[in-house]
Amino acid sequence: MSRVALLCVVGLAAALAWPLLVPNYLVTVGMLVFFTAFIGQSWNIAGGFAGQTSFGHVVFFGTGAYTSTILQVTWGWNPWIAWIAAMAAGGAVGWMIAVLSFRAGLRGSYFALITLAFAEVFRILANSVPFTKGGLGMLIKADPSPANFQFKDPIWIYYLALLLCIVSLLIAWQLTRSRFGARLVAIRENEDAARALGIDVFAEKVKVLTLSGAMCAAGGTFYAQKYLYIDPGIAFGVDKSVEMLLVSMVGGAGTIFGPLIGSFTLMGINEVTRWLASVVPALKNVQPLSLIVYGIMLILIVARLPDGLMSLFRRRPRHA
Amino acid sequence: MLEVRDISKSFGGLKAVDSASLDVASGEIVGLIGPNGAGKTTLFATIAGFHRPDAGTVSFEGKAITGLAPHRICAAGMVRTFQITQPFAGISVRENIMVGAYLHTADRRLAAREAEAVAGLVGMKDQLEQRGADLTVAGRKRLELARALATGPRLLLLDEVMAGLNPTEIVEIVGVIRNIRAAGVTILLIEHVMQAVTSLAERVYVLNQGRMIAEGTPAAIADNEAVIEAYLGHGAAKVLRA
Numbered sequence: 001m002s003r004v005a006l007l008c009v010v011g012l013a014a015a016l017a018w019p020l021l022v023p024n025y026l027v028t029v030g031m032l033v034f035f036t037a038f039i040g041q042s043w044n045i046a047g048g049f050a051g052q053t054s055f056g057h058v059v060f061f062g063t064g065a066y067t068s069t070i071l072q073v074t075w076g077w078n079p080w081i082a083w084i085a086a087m088a089a090g091g092a093v094g095w096m097i098a099v100l101s102f103r104a105g106l107r108g109s110y111f112a113l114i115t116l117a118f119a120e121v122f123r124i125l126a127n128s129v130p131f132t133k134g135g136l137g138m139l140i141k142a143d144p145s146p147a148n149f150q151f152k153d154p155i156w157i158y159y160l161a162l163l164l165c166i167v168s169l170l171i172a173w174q175l176t177r178s179r180f181g182a183r184l185v186a187i188r189e190n191e192d193a194a195r196a197l198g199i200d201v202f203a204e205k206v207k208v209l210t211l212s213g214a215m216c217a218a219g220g221t222f223y224a225q226k227y228l229y230i231d232p233g234i235a236f237g238v239d240k241s242v243e244m245l246l247v248s249m250v251g252g253a254g255t256i257f258g259p260l261i262g263s264f265t266l267m268g269i270n271e272v273t274r275w276l277a278s279v280v281p282a283l284k285n286v287q288p289l290s291l292i293v294y295g296i297m298l299i300l301i302v303a304r305l306p307d308g309l310m311s312l313f314r315r316r317p318r319h320a
Numbered sequence: 321m322l323e324v325r326d327i328s329k330s331f332g333g334l335k336a337v338d339s340a341s342l343d344v345a346s347g348e349i350v351g352l353i354g355p356n357g358a359g360k361t362t363l364f365a366t367i368a369g370f371h372r373p374d375a376g377t378v379s380f381e382g383k384a385i386t387g388l389a390p391h392r393i394c395a396a397g398m399v400r401t402f403q404i405t406q407p408f409a410g411i412s413v414r415e416n417i418m419v420g421a422y423l424h425t426a427d428r429r430l431a432a433r434e435a436e437a438v439a440g441l442v443g444m445k446d447q448l449e450q451r452g453a454d455l456t457v458a459g460r461k462r463l464e465l466a467r468a469l470a471t472g473p474r475l476l477l478l479d480e481v482m483a484g485l486n487p488t489e490i491v492e493i494v495g496v497i498r499n500i501r502a503a504g505v506t507i508l509l510i511e512h513v514m515q516a517v518t519s520l521a522e523r524v525y526v527l528n529q530g531r532m533i534a535e536g537t538p539a540a541i542a543d544n545e546a547v548i549e550a551y552l553g554h555g556a557a558k559v560l561r562a
Contacts, residue, residue: 178426179425179428182415182418182419183419185415186408189408192370192402193407193408195390195394196390196394196468197467197471198391198395198399199419
């Protein structure tokens with residue numbers, strides 16, 4: 001255990017020092033690693049710990065992004081306060097989807113498909129209702145100042161992403177040592193047994209999806225504030241859902257550090273393949289190379305390391 | 321303690337349980353036997369809230385619990401185990417049992433301590449770190465028992481905890497069940513292993529084709545004509561007596 005603690009301290013020190021040592025471009029890459037780890041963790045809490053695999057987690061991400069952006073642009077709210085509203089909205093959507101699907105008894109792949117459907121419905125709605133400005137998307141006026149949740153120096157957005165990531169790690173850590181977390185794992189492992197042992201499966205699943213939705217929505221606002229622009233394709237696009245699921249699965253679903261390791265790995269591949277494509281002429285037209293490598297990697301991991309990269313670090317539980 | 325009155329449950333056209341009644345008094349060990357497909361497990365599942373009965377009532381300690389959700393029945397003090405064991409495969413035995421213990425405490429250390437105590441009671445002290453998936457059949461049966469016990473029940477419904485065990489293991493688990501009763505837990509058990517039923521249960525109910533056909537002490541049941549015929553076929557009682 002102390003080895004893990006030591007690694008955490010070293011990792012944290014490296015993460016804090018990183019933006020002071022590297023050019024701005026790599027600061028942004030680091031920011032993306034932590035940001036993706038954060039939204040990946042929001043998926044992991046529901047999909048990894050509680051086993052409620054979602055293919056449409058982006059619905060929460062987009063809800064958060066649109067809620068804070070609309071409140072800010074249309075209603076003149078301060079973005080920090082709008083951020084809180086965005087989390088509440090994400091939690092509410094999580095609650096709603098959970099109540100609807102779990103009341104109907106949807107499990108496993110049926111639940112995954114219904115979340116995908118919700119995300120698509122939200123995307124189409126965002127495309128067609130007037131208050132989201134439809135397909136044109138929404139632009140947040142650039143006005144860099146910390147009070148405005150906009151930063152001139154990428155170092156601050158980097159540290160904010162790091163902070164979010166740390167908070168998400170703490171939440172996941174708390175899950176591994178609390179009754180709520182134990183119940184989620186029980187539900188993942190065997191729903192009937194969980195019910196027989198006094199667990200209100202429905203209530204716990206609703207709780208976890210509400211929490212996960214609120215977290216993911218926080219990521220949506222963060223993203224909108226970083227790029228100052230959202231449209232239905234960005235906010236509710238399937239690729240973000242896949243990204244969240246992928247980093248968790250690659251790193252290790254249901255583990256504390258899985259999403260972070262997955263995010264680190266995928267962003268690493270992204271950067272390396274981009275660099276390769278720029279120096280190896282033969283690869284110039286293979287675009288995007290990173291997706292091909294992701295695909296191969298996912299196949300390898302599903303086939304060889306179904307518990308993700310984390311299982312390389314963990315000592316196997318003792319067998320009798 | 322437990323009163324089951326005229327419970328019926330059908331699946332499609334099949335009447336799995338047909339107006340079955342039974343009583344369990346506090347402190348008893350009661351057996352429920354019957355040929356394969358008699359409806360024992362369905363009756364159990366209905367009592368424990370996993371199926372809603374088509375007709376009939378269940379009351380536990382004087383309170384009506386018919387149709388309540390399983391988690392509420394468990395919280396009321398009655399818990400079932402599964403014939404086909406349902407371990408939480410990916411987590412350790414300790415964590416498995418802790419899930420049960422968490423019913424009464426949110427404190428992790430307390431739950432862990434309780435899990436260890438229960439593991440001691442069912443003879444799993446040396447397997448606490450093993451994963452649920454790595455247990456033998458006997459280990460899984462014990463784990464079912466341990467998890468259920470950790471919820472602190474007053475009535476335990478055991479569904480064939482001895483099926484698939486070898487004679488030594490059966491002797492061991494019979495001892496474990498005796499200890500559980502001695503600790504003040506009332507037990508209703510479905511069992512196929514007759515030797516175990518006769519040595520454990522004070523009273524036995526016999527279910528056949530969804531109907532309760534007999535009730536009495538194990539000795540009386542073994543001599544009951546309807547019971548012998550249910551197991552061995554029509555006319556068997558006469559042949560045996562000849």
